[in-house]
Every structure is written in structure tokens, then in C-alpha cells.
Amino acid sequence: MSDLLIYDVGGCEGCPLSILRVLPQLEERVHVSSKALGNLSLSRDYDYAVITGSACINEERVTSIIRRIREKAKVLIAYGSCASVGGITLFCRGGQRPRPEHRTFLPISSVVEVDYAIPGCPPNPTLLVNLLDSLEGEGGSRSKYFLSLFSRVAKEKKLSGFDLMDEIVLSGLCIGCGACVLSCPAHALHMVEGKPDLMPEKCIRCGTCCVRCPRFTQLLLRRPALSRGVV
Amino acid sequence: MEKRELERIGGEAEFLVLAKEGIVENAYFISTAPVRGFERLLKGKSPIFALQAVMRICGICFSAHGIASVEAIEEAIGILPPPNGRNAREALGLLNRIQSHILHLMLLTPDLVEDDGRIMYREIELLNKISNLLQKLGGAPTHPPFLAIGGVERLPEEGELGRMVENLRELKEEFLSIRKDLLNCADGSDALATLREKEYAPSFLATHLFYGDRYNLDMGVVETLHYHEFRGEDAPEEAKTSTSMVALYRGRPVEVGPRARLSLYRDFSDGSLWGLQAARMEEVPMAVDRVIRLIEEIDPREPCKTERLVFKRGRGIGVYEAPRGTLIHKVALGPEGRITDYQIIVPTEFNIPHMEAACRGLPAGMADLVPRIYDPCIPCATHVVEVGKSV
Numbered sequence: 001m002s003d004l005l006i007y008d009v010g011g012c013e014g015c016p017l018s019i020l021r022v023l024p025q026l027e028e029r030v031h032v033s034s035k036a037l038g039n040l041s042l043s044r045d046y047d048y049a050v051i052t053g054s055a056c057i058n059e060e061r062v063t064s065i066i067r068r069i070r071e072k073a074k075v076l077i078a079y080g081s082c083a084s085v086g087g088i089t090l091f092c093r094g095g096q097r098p099r100p101e102h103r104t105f106l107p108i109s110s111v112v113e114v115d116y117a118i119p120g121c122p123p124n125p126t127l128l129v130n131l132l133d134s135l136e137g138e139g140g141s142r143s144k145y146f147l148s149l150f151s152r153v154a155k156e157k158k159l160s161g162f163d164l165m166d167e168i169v170l171s172g173l174c175i176g177c178g179a180c181v182l183s184c185p186a187h188a189l190h191m192v193e194g195k196p197d198l199m200p201e202k203c204i205r206c207g208t209c210c211v212r213c214p215r216f217t218q219l220l221l222r223r224p225a226l227s228r229g230v231v
Numbered sequence: 232m233e234k235r236e237l238e239r240i241g242g243e244a245e246f247l248v249l250a251k252e253g254i255v256e257n258a259y260f261i262s263t264a265p266v267r268g269f270e271r272l273l274k275g276k277s278p279i280f281a282l283q284a285v286m287r288i289c290g291i292c293f294s295a296h297g298i299a300s301v302e303a304i305e306e307a308i309g310i311l312p313p314p315n316g317r318n319a320r321e322a323l324g325l326l327n328r329i330q331s332h333i334l335h336l337m338l339l340t341p342d343l344v345e346d347d348g349r350i351m352y353r354e355i356e357l358l359n360k361i362s363n364l365l366q367k368l369g370g371a372p373t374h375p376p377f378l379a380i381g382g383v384e385r386l387p388e389e390g391e392l393g394r395m396v397e398n399l400r401e402l403k404e405e406f407l408s409i410r411k412d413l414l415n416c417a418d419g420s421d422a423l424a425t426l427r428e429k430e431y432a433p434s435f436l437a438t439h440l441f442y443g444d445r446y447n448l449d450m451g452v453v454e455t456l457h458y459h460e461f462r463g464e465d466a467p468e469e470a471k472t473s474t475s476m477v478a479l480y481r482g483r484p485v486e487v488g489p490r491a492r493l494s495l496y497r498d499f500s501d502g503s504l505w506g507l508q509a510a511r512m513e514e515v516p517m518a519v520d521r522v523i524r525l526i527e528e529i530d531p532r533e534p535c536k537t538e539r540l541v542f543k544r545g546r547g548i549g550v551y552e553a554p555r556g557t558l559i560h561k562v563a564l565g566p567e568g569r570i571t572d573y574q575i576i577v578p579t580e581f582n583i584p585h586m587e588a589a590c591r592g593l594p595a596g597m598a599d600l601v602p603r604i605y606d607p608c609i610p611c612a613t614h615v616v617e618v619g620k621s622v
Contacts, residue, residue: 010264014290014373017334017528021359021372024352038238039339040593044271056265088287089267097458099474105267122290176389186283187376187384201277204287 002047006034007069008178009062009108011089014182015080019050023126029132042068048132049073054082054089054105063111070112075135077116078108078154079128081206084117085159087203104219109154116147117154119207121185135138149211152220161188162200164216169195173215180209232467233595239338241291242609246602247469250595258590259466260583261458262398262475262609274575278304278380278542278562281282281285285560286374288575289610291334294327294369295553296575296611297378299443299560301513304380307564308542309537313526314383321442323369323378324524324551325518331554332362332511333406335606336413338360338506342600343417348411350416352369353409360402363539364395382536389531397524403519410512412533422440423505425597426604431589432502435491436480436557443551443558450548452481453559453576461584475612477583484584491516506590507604541567552573553578555608586619 004026008016016036019026026032030048049069052081056062064090070076081087086107094103108114118127131150134143153159161184169176180196181189188202189209196209210216237244247259269288286293298320298600305311312320337354344350349577367387377384387395417423438447453550458473459466479485489510493499501509542564553589556578563572586602593601597621 008243010243010610012287012290012293014287014293017241017290018373020334020337021355021362023355027348030401035238035243036338040236040238056267061263061266062262078504088284091272091284092267093271094268096266099266100268100478102268102474105265108348121287185371185374185376186369188283199279201279202283204283210359 002030004030004032005049009053010015015052018122019124021206027055042079047074048075050077050079051083051108056102057113058106066111073114079118083108083157084119085207087206088204098139101119103207114154116150121206159201160205162207168215180214181204183208183212199204244609248598253595255590255593255595255598258587260586261469261473264609266474273570276570291331292553293374294324295551295558298324299378299549299551299558303547303560303562306547307545307562310537312382315533318525318528321384322522325522326365328554329515329518332515333358342422386531386535392526399505399519399523403516406515426505427503428500428607429504431504433486435494436485436487437492437495439552440496440552445548445550454479457575477581486585487578487581577611579607
């Protein structure tokens with residue numbers, strides 16, 4: 001049985017705790033190590049490691065733990081918006097006691113190479129079960145799409161409602177399906193005249209809308225080819 | 232001295248334990264999670280953003296932060312939600328309290344029983360049930376988006392509310408059955424015996440049994456200080472790196488949380504460390520009954536949110552009884568209603584001194600139990616600024 005590590009590097013803990021809700025399904029597939037289960041160890045190897053929370057790049061302790069997990073894990077998954085695209089922590093600006101130097105929080109991919117990134121605040125935990133199935137070759141026909149999308153997201157440094165507006169809605173690619181509106185965990189999107197509109201003061205930069213949008217996902221998947229001039 | 236990375240608590244912290252001949256003489260609770268600095272992050276932002284942001288301080292007690300925040304903002308702009316909004320909001324907070332207590336029970340279970348997963352899987356089932364209820368009333372199992380300034384965004388339909396009441400009744404029965412089985416299995420365990428024998432009952436602070444009441448608290452005597460200032464000169468070097476602060480009331484440590492609430496507002500009395508968990512497990516069925524009453528009082532034909540939101544200059548305080556105790560949000564809004572100052576004081580800050588003091592005299596091998604029975608929340612605890620400056 002494969003080994004799975006779950007580690008939070010200073011997020012709100014909402015992601016690791018929501019993963020507990022699917023622990024029985026996970027334990028049918030992998031052996032789980034986490035702080036919540038009391039069996040955490042960073043001195044052994046893992047097949048899969050899930051990191052939640054973003055990287056405070058001003059705290060050596062955090063960046064060294066992330067590097068260590070990368071060394072120990074064959075496959076590294078950034079789980080949740082903070083870990084995958086920065087999320088709410090992109091707004092952090094430091095200056096707060098007792099550690100005012102904790103200023104900049106970035107996605108895990110800013111520190112190490114990440115294999116798959118799943119945005120969501122928090123993501124529906126069954127996504128993790130599905131991703132593991134896909135990685136183990138048991139995810140069915142959607143596996144390839146699933147894996148290629150989330151590995152592409154791992155290359156993005158930010159995804160948010162602002163990007164959805166810029167890249168899809170305002171550039172005329174939007175088909176008005178409303179998937180983004182339904183997916184937004186902050187209810188920051190609503191339909192106006194058949195197209196989504198962003199209420200900017202509600203957007204927490206979680207990126208959920210972008211990975212739910214049928215057009216944005218295609219854009220993400222094709223961007224490497226597009227940037228090489230191949231269409 | 233022994234340094235332990237604490238497991239099975241909410242967040243990242245180390246516990247330094249000084250023991251002599253196997254007995255704890257002193258302990259230091261040092262949180263290591265980075266400071267995301269939500270108070271600073273909120274400066275210049277709209278109160279609508281503040282609500283979305285503060286719920287993400289914590290993935291365990293999100294509704295508590297949301298409610299304390301909207302209470303403070305509503306006071307600052309001088310509005311009150313309609314009865315439906317108030318009832319739904321209180322119910323949302325209590326569902327979060329139940330969820331948090333069940334989660335904590337899962338983290339504590341391995342201390343009490345040699346578990347083959349049997350009890351834990353039943354607890355997970357319960358966690359999923361309560362999370363579904365939060366989804367229905369709050370719009371999500373974590374960080375509920377229906378919570379709003381002026382009330383709640385929307386209410387479930389009448390039939391849905393009826394089904395929620397049925398689910399809550401089942402949930403209560405299942406919780407009581409798990410509690411009974413857990414205590415039967417735990418009988419005779421070292422951990423339970425240690426917790427029951429150790430007497431520790433400090434002064435209590437709580438503002439309300441179910442919600443929160445800022446008039447049951449004197450803000451003028453709440454004080455926060457750096458962890459290393461609190462522990463003094465002889466503390467080890469690590470104390471300076473702690474990312475949390477300590478809160479005092481009238482210059483003294485007070486205990487906040489389930490035991491404080493039940494001791495002050497109910498005839499609960501248990502001076503042992505186990506009293507903390509006994510109170511927590513007592514709060515679950517009480518909260519279920521209260522939520523049922525609140526849901527029954529909701530009238531889906533009436534409004535659930537006030538329509539008149541005018542953001543303007545003002546100051547407000549929101550006090551709420553979070554799962555772990557008294558939570559305080561203070562806000563100051565500028566001329567366009569943007570945030571000029573924001574302060575948060577969280578329950579774990581009040582409880583840190585007790586986690587350390589209650590350890591003294593225990594066998595060193597049992598020291599980890601004490602923070603766990605106090606149920607600290609580190610994501611919250613790293614979000615406190617010094618109080619005493621202007622808001």
C-alpha cells in the first residue's frame with residue numbers, strides 16, 4: 001500500500017481537517033500519516049505528500065520543511081487555494097506582532113516543484129480521493145484530463161476571479177454556463193446579463209472559479225502550446 | 232528539557248517540558264505557525280472583504296470569526312439583523328461549535344482508547360453529518376458564505392428546515408451513544424485516570440452560554456502581551472520565537488471555553504482537568520437542542536437580512552463565544568466605511584497560561600495531554616495584536 005503524508009505549513013487548518021472527512025475512503029487506498037492522526041514523521045519516504053497552507057518565505061522553518069517534504073515525496077500535491085495559488089494569504093502584508101517580518105506568503109510552487117495543485121477553499125475532499133485513484137491508474141476515463149489539468153495548475157502562480165474576468169469574460173470567451181458562480185466559495189460571482197460578473201470586494205483569490213470554468217481549463221491546458229506559437 | 236512537536240491539536244506548536252525525576256516542573260507552549268497578520272491585511276479594505284477574510288483565519292472555528300466580525304461591523308454602522316437573521320446566525324455558530332467539538336473528540340480519542348478505527352470512523356460519520364448541516368444552513372461545510380453583514384444571505388426552504396431538525400435529533404442520539412461507548416472503553420486508561428485526578432480550576436471568563444454578549448465583558452481590562460514578556464526573563468530562548476501572544480483579564484490569566492461557560496451559566500462543576508472534556512461533551516447535546524429551537528423559530532416568509540447597509544465612519548466591538556471560548560473582534564471604519572483599524576483577541580490566548588500551569592506535577596509522559604485537553608487553536612492564536620492602542 002502506498003504512503004500518503006498530509007502536512008499543513010501554517011494555513012487555517014481547514015484543508016487538512018476537511019480531508020479527515022474522507023479518511024475511511026483514503027485508508028482503503030493508502031496509508032495516511034498526519035498530525036491529526038498523531039503518526040507524523042518527516043524522516044521517511046512517501047509515495048504522495050499533500051501540503052496545505054501557503055509558504056511564508058520569510059520564515060526559514062517553513063521553507064525548509066517544504067524542501068524536506070519535496071525530498072521525501074515521489075509526488076507532491078499542493079492542496080487547497082493557499083498551497084496551490086496563494087489564496088487569501090496573497091493579501092498578507094506583514095507588520096503584525098509578534099512576528100512583523102512574516103510578510104510574504106506564496107504558493108508552494110514558489111519554493112519547490114509541485115506535481116499537482118488543487119485549488120479550493122477548501123476543495124471538496126473527494127477530489128483528493130479521485131486524484132489518488134487517477135494516479136494509481138484507477139480513475140477511469142477522466143483520469144488523463146484530471147491529471148493534466150491539476151499538473152498545469154501547479155505551474156500557475158496565481159488564479160482568481162480577477163483572472164477569470166480578464167481571460168475569459170472580458171475577452172469574449174465566456175459561454176455563460178454559470179459554473180463559476182456555483183463554484184465560488186465566497187459567493188463573489190453573480191450573473192449579470194447572462195454573463196458572470198465579479199464583486200471584487202468578495203474575491204479571496206482562491207482560483208476555484210478558474211478550474212471550474214470549461215473555457216479557462218482549456219486555456220490552461222493549451223497555454224504551453226499557444227506560447228510556443230503552435231495552435 | 233524535552234522539546235515536543237505537538238500532534239493531534241489544531242495547528243503547529245511545540246511544547247517544551249522541564250521535568251525533574253520524571254515530574255513536570257515547568258512547561259512552555261510555543262506556537263510555530265507563521266503570522267499571516269489578518270489585522271494588518273484588513274487595513275484599507277471594505278468590511279465585506281473583512282468578513283470573507285476573517286472566516287479564513289481558521290478552518291476550525293470559521294463561523295465564530297465571521298459572527299464576531301459582523302457583530303463588530305454592525306455596531307460600527309448602527310444596524311441590527313432581523314429576527315430570522317439573528318436566529319440563523321446563532322444556529323450557524325452552534326453548528327460550528329458542534330463540528331469543532333466532534334473534531335476535537337477525534338483528536339483526543341487515541342489518548343483514551345486503543346482504537347482500531349472503530350470509534351474514530353463513527354466520529355467521522357458524525358463529522359460528515361454535522362458538516363452537511365452546515366452546508367445546508369451556511370452554504371458550505373467550512374467558511375460559510377451565507378453569513379452576511381446584516382443577517383444571513385438566504386435561508387433553506389421550509390421542508391429543508393424540517394429535515395434538518397430530524398437530522399439534528401439523529402445526530403444527538405448518535406453522539407450520546409459514541410460518548411457512552413468511548414467512556415466505557417476508556418475506563419481504566421491511564422490518560423483518563425490522570426486527567427480525573429489532576430485538580431486544576433482557575434478563574435473563568437465567559438460572556439454567554441450559546442452566543443456572546445459584549446456587555447458581559449469589560450474591554451478595558453483585557454490586556455495582551457508578547458509570550459516571552461508573559462513568561463519573563465528566565466524563559467528559554469525559544470520563547471522569543473513564539474508566534475502567539477497571551478491575553479489576561481484584570482491582569483490575571485482566566486480560563487475560557489466550554490467549562491467556563493457551563494460553570495458560569497449552568498450548574499456545572501468539575502475542577503479536574505477531565506472537567507474540560509466533560510463540559511465539551513455536555514455542550515454538544517445542549518447545542519443541538521438549542522439549534523432545533525432556533526430553526527423552529529425561523530419563518531422562511533420573513534426577511535433574513537436587513538436591506539439598509541450604509542458603510543460609514545464608526546467603531547464597533549463583536550464578542551462571541553467560539554468553540555474554545557470568548558472571541559473579540561474590534562473594528563474602526565473610516566469616512567467611506569473602509570477599515571482603518573482591526574483587532575482580534577482569540578480564546579487560545581487566554582488559555583495558554585493554563586496549559587502550562589496545569590502541567591506542573593504531572594508525570595512527564597503525560598504532559599502532552601494537557602494542551603490537547605485544552606484544545607488550542609494555533610491558526611487563531613497567531614492573530615492577536617497588542618491591545619491598549621487606539622481603536
